[in-house]
Amino acid sequence: MGFPFILTIIVFAPLLGVLLLTLVAKTKEKLIKTVAILSTLPSLFLSIYLIISSKMGVELVSYSGKLSWMQFGNPEVFGKLYSIDYELGVDGFSLILLLLTALLSTLAAFASFQIKAGWKGYYMLFLLLEVGMLGVFAAENLILFFIFFEVTLVATFFLIGKWGLYEKERTAFSLLIYNGMGSAILLVVIMVLFAKTGTANIDALMSILSADDGTVFSSKVKTGLLIALFIAFGIKLPIWPFHSWMVKVHSEAPAAIVMLHAGVLLKIGAYGLIHFGLGFFPKQFESLTLWLAILGVINLLYGAFLALSQQELRKILAYSSISHMGIVLIGLAALNEAGIQGAMFQVVSHGLIAALFFYLIGIFYERYQSTSMADLNGLAKTMPIASGFLLVAGLASLGLPGMSGFVAEFLAFLGLFQEWPVIAVIACLGIILTAVYILRAVLGITFGQQEKAKMVRDMTAFEIWPAIILLLCIVGIGVYPDILSSTLKSIIIGLGG
């Protein structure tokens, strides 16, 4: 066994869990949960191994694996052949996201203990979702990327529609239709690229498109394709005005799924923008940066303002996600080393922070059957440990130095000030607003007065450790950002940052 299959094992290891679960009776709750958690572990350990060995100097290329998969057209009759290979590979950025996915999946599998019924179906879909997410980041081929992308969509559709809260069906439907449109546009871009260049391999496409002087695609077509990509991934990210589905998902999906949704699935949008938008069409990207910066600021301020007026913790966090994704956009709009690095940091950092928030929300919901601020008031008295974590998560989210959020925002704004100072000044408002809404929510919940005190259990030792792991990662990146930046450096140079 050489290196080439390690990515395949990472991506498809959870599928083994799905197969094992089919053999387990659906009433054996404990066994189902054990199997599910165990089957998220191989991917986690192997991706940690990948990170470590890449730090030791192993070339990432050596992990790439390739098998021939399908071919359209008969090679012996017509010269031209459209072949789609099964190829997996990673670069620095996707490797980090792979690790993030594997980590959050394991933690979310723990958080899913609060699911009350239908464990078997839930965990089977959950593991399928993990396969999809891992595959998205490991795919070296656009079609393969798309397939995994759709797998995540179908899996989340079922997870939300079946195990969500009050408006679960409508939420699942709106997720399906919005993202369905997004993937349709994405598929159009992918297929145009594939049909006209004859390859769907990401690296091959990058070199073809960068060498292209208008013979394959005129620059107008390229701009069109890039805008289509913006819309496709903008729906996922989400970029204002395509955000309404995502607010619904944040407030209606089971908490463990939102951990993955906010932590990983939204990041696919950012990953796609950086990897494909910037990677395939750098010149056209440059000409659109002003619009991107404006959209980023709108996202930032719109999310922050709406978060300010919400009474429901889930909604506050949903709008906070929109606001934080604005920072990814302005980092990309800066299009310099600091900006792009900031955007990538923000992707990882927000993934961790959002996951921590929703891990806590799952715990609150289990005890209070509600996540509205009014019901949670006075948490410091009833659940001191949990409220402590909430406070720390809030501080990380508003960008307190020493936490990962700070590094990301600092870099993104540094980049933006270099390119568009005026916009950057307006965007700074967002930082203030963020502090205001986060503190309003967190302090209100922690120290507010509760009229009728409800006696609840604090977090158990068993529940604490996932939060500690997340917190360690957040602080780790904040204190020693070089962990990430050394892995990201090569790809940023490659993208022309």
Add this chain to the structure above:
Amino acid sequence: MDLDTLLSFSWHAMGPEFIILGTATLLSLLDLFLPRSFHRKWLGWLSVASIVAAIVFLLTLIGDTPFAILYDTFRLDSFAIAFKLVLLVAAGFVLLLAISYEPKEKLTEFRGEFFYLFLVALLGAMIMSSSGDLITLFVGLELMTLSSYILVGIRKKHLPSNESAMKYVINGGIATAITLFGMSYLYGVAGTTNLLEMAERLQELTNTQHLFLLALAFLMILVGLSFKIAAAPFHMWTPDVYEGAPIPVTAFLSIISKAAGFILIIRMFITVFYHIPDVSNNSSLLMALQSFLAVLAAVTMIWGNIVALRQTKIKRMLAYSSVAHAGYLLVAVTAFSAFMVETIWFYLTAYLFMTIAVFSLLQLMNIEEVKQLSGLSKRAPLLAVALALTMLGLAGIPGTSGFIGKLNIFLGALSTEPTHYLLAAILIATTVISYIYYFKLIIYAFFREANRTFQMSGKKMNGVIISICVLMTVLLGVFPQLAYDFLHQNFLSFYDFLQ
């Protein structure tokens, strides 16, 4: 024609047809003379056996150099063999459905008829895929159509069945008349009914007036065949007939009848019209008339998908879904890419398994309304999963054969010059619209609680059919190269029907 000439033909080319014909005759005699007490389902098994025999025979014919018998009216080329395989496999499943079909008022008296009429209709479709002559094409078409009129109305005491048979006869009759009228122009201009000869003669056409006549013929035939494949706006019969007809017959109409329509379109249009030079003399008449096909495809996709949204009865919804799928297939025909025939073959194969699975599910659950699916996942989780996978396949979600088929069509539309951007965009947009109604079934089956229980009526057989079809849908979705390799290895020169 004396006996020596008759014997000089290599009749083995028609082997599969003879098997089907012989069994159909035998069945009709047996049905007549066997006592009432003899259960007619054994006749069904006999017909399934004959289909298996025909498939085996057909497989032995693979690899022969293409040849024609009966003065070039019956051709055995790789195109014919490949599509006959699809027809036979589909017919096998349809017959299995028919064996386990048990309507309320029982079919006892007509059960025998049921089977041999299916075989005769299948025979018509097979002759169509092999014919090299307008006469055989038309005879095949009529053989299939006439048998299916009776099949639709076979529940003689069931009002909707009668109504749909009546509608089908009238619509089908008009369609046939229009097709025949179009063919008569072709004959008039070319002076021959043989397709290849016709292509040769028409190539030397110089009078541009004749070109307009040919274009008219093209449109007439296209309109006539649009009825068969259920393309909008000639699909009006589809929902009513699908709803009224017995389930095996509906499955027959939506797969074999549709496939036969496409076989006819490909055979005739490519053989004849592709070689006729255009008025401007720099492209072929088929290319010049491409825009008509494109409009037909676009209207079919949009109409089928949008109207399907409003349906509350499953069979009507499936009828519009089958209209939509005809639209997708027409995109492949319009694009005319280098791998068009492979694309259509694969799509029909994928569509066959998905459609059989869904009709088998319907027959097993014995339900009509979408609402009745509520609570399926609790009551019969495996059936619910099968339903979900089938719906995902029809919606074209990755991991199923429906996705690969659509991907292939999409690639075809984008890889040709001129590129059909608009058509491709419509294809993808309507696919997203189709998510709404396909997922509606999933939502009812999985997310809604049952308000009343439904009576499962089906037998074990349906379970077997469903498992095979769902398995194939997933298998072809994950390893599509299995099908493509089979195609490329056995039918290397797919276009030998042009020579």
